[in-house]
Amino acid sequence: MISRAGIQFMRLLARLPLPLVRGLGRALGIFLYWAVLPRRHVVQANLRTCFPQWSEAERTRVTREVFIHVAQAWLDRGWLWHGDPEVTRTRLVLTGALDELAGEEPTLVFAPHFVGMDAGWTAITQQVARRFVGIYTKQSNAILDAWILRGRHRFGQSRPFGREQGVRGLVSALRDGEVMYLLPDMNFGPEESIFVPFYGVQAATVPSLSRFAKLGRAKVVPVVTRLTPGGYEVRVLEAWPGFPTDDSAADTALMNERLQGWIDTMPAQYYWVHKRFKTRPPGERSIY
Template sequence: MSRLGILFMRLLAPWPLAVVRALGWLLGCVLYAMVVPRRRVVRANLAACFPGLDPRRREALVFRVFLRFAQAWLDRSWIWHGAPALVRRRLVLTGAVDEFAGEQPTLVFAPHFVGMDAGWTALTQQVPRRWVGIYTKQSNPVVDAWVLRGRHRFPGGRPFGREDGVRELVSSLRRGEVMYLLPDMNFGPEESIFVPFYGLAAATVPSLSRFAKLGRAKVVPVVTRLTREGYEVRVLPAWQNFPTEDIAADTALMNQRLEGWIDAMPDQYYWVHKRFKTRPPGQPPVY
């Protein structure tokens, strides 16, 4: 089945974007209707983060989350298999792209919006720097090989496994490679700290502050938005006075700024993830 799915994505790549997005809309409808456990996760996340939102509007937002998730998934067809000129035309870099000039150690804060793969592809294709991304191995070896090839189709980027260790990651930063980091997920209690996210204590890995300090790197946020024409990959100015000596305050600031970007496009955030699965002692479960 995985091989058939990959073949479908290859065949879909050259089709007009309107067709790909229409198929994504249909797939999103199916996922919303059929994947009931994940729909409950999205519903719980939105209820926790937007308690004042009218229930009918919140359910409409749940539906749109599935649509955007599915559309972004099918977009990987042309992002990973489309002609380079087509990819460049649909992935539009905007904002403070000059932040990547030179060889200064740089850490990209790339939140989990549905366009996260589009953002990585745009940067590795269009910005002449060496890029490193942390990669989680897929359980299916066929899918794993496909994802690796897709994400690293352009020579500027290279994968880095979680098992490879922190020391080599820090060394790559100091050598001038740009690290693409997505730290805004719940990876369990072992290395997380509890900081606010939409007013709830959320287990958050403080890796952004930690890597910035160890690598002597500046932090440049990159926010990717799904648009009718493809994706806008917006590079924001480097954060000033970051990191500080207070790793908890740094991580809370990361979440606070993330909230502002989510508020601008709430249907494009990765709400299918159990962001609040780890709770502080004595706190009731969210799911």
């Protein structure tokens, strides 16, 4: 549980040179790799399922890198949420099809769960002059909850939208020109999920990208964030033509297929610590 002392530590990290912060993150990641054995098994099971062609040595190497990148990204929240705004801006390199985020057209950002997902949100809310909305799950720890909300909504015109508030308000926000930042590529349980392939394995996936795009009459713009030695590269891709269709299952399968292509370019930066295949089709055994 994070405490007030923990938040002060993150504030202190914001003042340190980035190489030192990343070095601390590397040390923390290696410690967690050895100390948190159940989560290491989750990462290894995910990689074994998605990359069966890899050798055991390669899976071990990438598993260790996953823990390092997750820890580094966590400590980076110090400067993302507390650092000098100009320092934050220089470390967040926003590239690609930036015109896709301009104007007032209803826009749905597909932001996959790479370790830099918070950096991507910070970059676009700080550097793009539009209103943004993100779905938020309230934390049980009140101190942690308040800290996350302040940090994520530090810049620009952005606001959280609680899951318990329902769909109608989000659809209205999209239609009113707010940019919605959506991360739908995790296993959120069997409720409302459908099974579509992910690396050739049936994975429970919420078809929310297709549904929100359709209900909000919004274009879908992927934003892929890569952790780099100097901070993060936040790449805005072209809007997907012909998306959504009338087939939400096909749309969701396409989402996973395109996500795979991005993961293949930086597999150690995807959030494999999550039990992506926790929900299985009837009769299938757990991979964990």
